[in-house]
Amino acid sequence: MFGAISADKVMKISVEISKAYRLLNHGPTVLVSTAHHNQRNVMAAAWNMPLDFDPPKVAIVIDKNTYTRELIESSGSFAINVPCRAQAEMVVKVGSSSGRELLGKAEDNKFAAFDLPTFTASKIAAPLLEGCVAWLECKVVPEPHIRDAYDLYLAEVVAAWTDERVFSDGHWHFEGHDELRTIHHIAGGNFFTTGEAFKA
Numbered sequence: 001m002f003g004a005i006s007a008d009k010v011m012k013i014s015v016e017i018s019k020a021y022r023l024l025n026h027g028p029t030v031l032v033s034t035a036h037h038n039q040r041n042v043m044a045a046a047w048n049m050p051l052d053f054d055p056p057k058v059a060i061v062i063d064k065n066t067y068t069r070e071l072i073e074s075s076g077s078f079a080i081n082v083p084c085r086a087q088a089e090m091v092v093k094v095g096s097s098s099g100r101e102l103l104g105k106a107e108d109n110k111f112a113a114f115d116l117p118t119f120t121a122s123k124i125a126a127p128l129l130e131g132c133v134a135w136l137e138c139k140v141v142p143e144p145h146i147r148d149a150y151d152l153y154l155a156e157v158v159a160a161w162t163d164e165r166v167f168s169d170g171h172w173h174f175e176g177h178d179e180l181r182t183i184h185h186i187a188g189g190n191f192f193t194t195g196e197a198f199k200a
């Protein structure tokens with residue numbers, strides 16, 4: 001049912017219910033990296049959120065058809081890499097192809113296929129992506145019901161890192177670093193970068 005309501009001077013237009021998620025989808029899009037034995041992978045994930053302070057936890061949607069999910073199930077861990085504006089095209093690439101399709105090829109993972117440099121995490125096997133602005137090392141908190149019903153994973157953050165140019169003393173400061181601003185996916189490759197900081 002479409003229409004418009006006007007309780008005061010501002011007209012409110014209805015949004016197709018299947019697109020309602022776009023009204024909330026402004027958190028940073030992240031890259032989920034994983035590793036198990038000699039397999040490693042990375043995918044994009046826009047549907048993620050912090051869940052708790054202490055111990056710190058996050059929630060993230062990982063579709064059951066992804067290769068990432070297979071490696072998370074095998075390893076019990078993953079990394080959340082927070083990419084920036086300069087990496088947006090790469091984010092779409094790793095979010096539009098599956099590492100499963102690369103298995104058996106000469107470049108048998110997305111890091112090699114897309115020439116993505118990484119560095120070693122401190123507490124988990126998953127590689128961390130160079131060029132991102134923050135990294136959270138996560139261990140899965142087993143919750144089979146919500147995993148199976150909603151593709152939703154809960155995880156405890158066991159280590160975290162950041163690019164000191166844009167985050168220090170507990171605060172983001174992107175001024176003068178537009179290319180390092182975090183990116184926020186709406187749909188179909190349309191993003192916002194994070195905007196002006198202010199205190200209320």
Ligand SMILES: Cc1cc2nc3c(=O)[nH]c(=O)nc-3n(C[C@H](O)[C@H](O)[C@H](O)COP(=O)(O)O)c2cc1C
Binds near residue numbers: 046048063068092097
């Ligand atoms: C910008 C963007 C955001 C995405 N967000 C999610 C998400 O939150 N959860 C999810 O399961 N897939 C998401 N995807 C899709 C996965 O990244 C995609 O299925 C990917 O190809 C899986 O790769 P894999 O099979 O190598 O793990 C997103 C894709 C893009 C481009």
